[in-house]
Amino acid sequence: MPDNTFPRTGNSAGNGAAPALSRRRFLSVAGQGAAVSAGVAAAATGPLLAAPAAAGPDPNIVPVPNWSKALGAGVNVNPYGKPSKFENDVVRREVTWLTASSESSVSFTPLYALDGTITPNGLCFVRHHGGEAEIDPDKYRFMVHGLVDRELVFTLEDIKRMPGRVNRAYFLECAANSGMEWRGAQLNGCQFTHGMIHNVYYTGVPLRAFLDVAGVKPKGKWVLAEGADAAVMTRSIPIEKALDDCLVAFAMNGEALRPEQGYPVRLVVPGWEGNMWVKWLRRIKVGDQPWQQREETSKYTDLLADGRSRRFTFIMDAKSVVTSPSPQAPLKQKGPTVLTGIAWSGRGAIRRVDVSLDGGRNWTTARIEGPNTPMSMTRFYLDFDWGGEELMVQSRAMDDTGYVQPTKQELRAIRGTNSIYHNNGIQTWLVRSNGETENVEVG
């Protein structure tokens, strides 16, 4: 098929090197247009009927396409494989006005184009505070010290020789995910409103193993996790969490951590805000009180309407979002429609997800499909027949503690609009009768 059947927009200003969102997904492909219209008509008159016969042979069938007649590329043209060139608009994107420099910024996961529950390694959102550290694995060192019986240094080899290695899937959500939406709808696309999240299968060793070997003294109540990057990122973590389910991870989705995700070693802090998952982990110090570091005082604290601030709001509460339809993935056809989205909770497993098509007046329980484990992303679907009416699409997650994702109004009533962090309010997408979809607020 010639490339010119896939019209693309040019790069837009302020979007860096990332290709602009392609219109390919949303425009009818030459030769299918007739079938699309016919399909809509068929759905309107008799939903169980197949689309009527085409007027003439589909040029994608007759003549037989070239890819069926000539040899394709060999097995190792791309020794490290990459996505189809027709998917090259599925990339992380920045919002350049958000931050002062790209070394201390964020790029967002293209949730609108993904399915299933695991985020591909190259699409996991990236947040740096001092750029991406490049660490030779032979020179990597991990130190455990402070209120312990034995202050120790481990090499990467040591970590990989520790007994008790585990594999666990967990979501990592930045506390600031949806932070731009506190005052109202701002960004048109779930990539930007909800894209500071990824869900990855980690391989690593429980942090507890290292603390046990070091021997935590009875006075040890907190640990300080520290990175080796130029931000020398630090966070205080209560000892109970450190001994419970934190991992010293060296692999993601079966391969070594990506450099931008902390190669060779990062901390995994299941269900808790992403900033605590220290990348390029170099040090765990045990102490008897939190360290009051920059990222747990001036940042990642929640300023409320009364001028006071919550601190140590570690847990990410239950949240969900419909990823399709969404502004970057509008509806293309009337008739059978697969609505899909993701849900997650830092308190446990997702028990149920409800979907509303009328702005929250009426709800239907969605179908959860695939893995549904604690503190990991859960995929949901709602298959429905769209007649072309305007929709106000929402999703509402419930976890196994009984927590129900609140509306934005419910959140603002308690917290005001200055919080920045921990915005887990219900998202509304307005789907117009032409399929175009927009980020809105309803009331």
Place this chain on the structure above:
Amino acid sequence: MWKSAEALIVAAALAGTFAAASVSAVADPASAKGEATKAGAQAKGEKAPDKDKARQAVNVPAAARPGVPPAKAIALGRPALPEEIAAWNIDVRADGEGLPAGKGSVKQGEELFLQSCAVCHGEFGEGAGRWPVLAGGRGTLKSDRPEKTIGSFWPYASTVFDYVHRAMPFGNNQSLTPDETYAIVAYLLNLNDLVPEDFVLSKENFPKVSLPNEATFYDDDRETTEKSFWKAAPCMKDCSGEVHVTARAQILNVTPDADPPKGNLE
């Protein structure tokens, strides 16, 4: 879940293999501060530790080190040397633990700040472009546009010292001496009207410095103040009256892609 007791039995078996290995005598070059980053400190004739020896180095048996409680099984990791811990142990706590010896004046701090910090933070900490504002903002925390600065928001001065030393100047972090760091912190406190112009900040007087907003921070209370979000049976039918769109993202037009995709059913 991982059972530490079981793993330690395995570890105990491994430990026997290495019990006789000795500790590396030289600080690990990958963790010793300066060696990796500062040219001057590099080759003072120090030999890199023998790689194989370092690999095999394990803890000295507990009995060999007085004052250490009997070890659980240890097979991996080697003792951290004091100079290695010193190189990385840079954190400063709110109670002053971790502060190095030293002092610096507001005046010295002003010079350093103009040299190394003002390009991003402005001469008076007012911030340039999108870089953080460091001074002012008192009394704005309840307003529509709170200005969260050291003086208006940060709870502890120790955080300023820790962070300036740890991660500043941006792109040249850990280049400031303790005295220079004290001086810059003193200048920042002065910009926030918290200390006079002739103030000299030191390890000794640091605990006396408190920031005005400290008392307004409190621990996460969501499980009580947001208890209403736990609902046995959330509403499924006719949950509200008519629903209208009250705000739209397109009006703000801040999405990076200037040409949002369209549906194709026109």
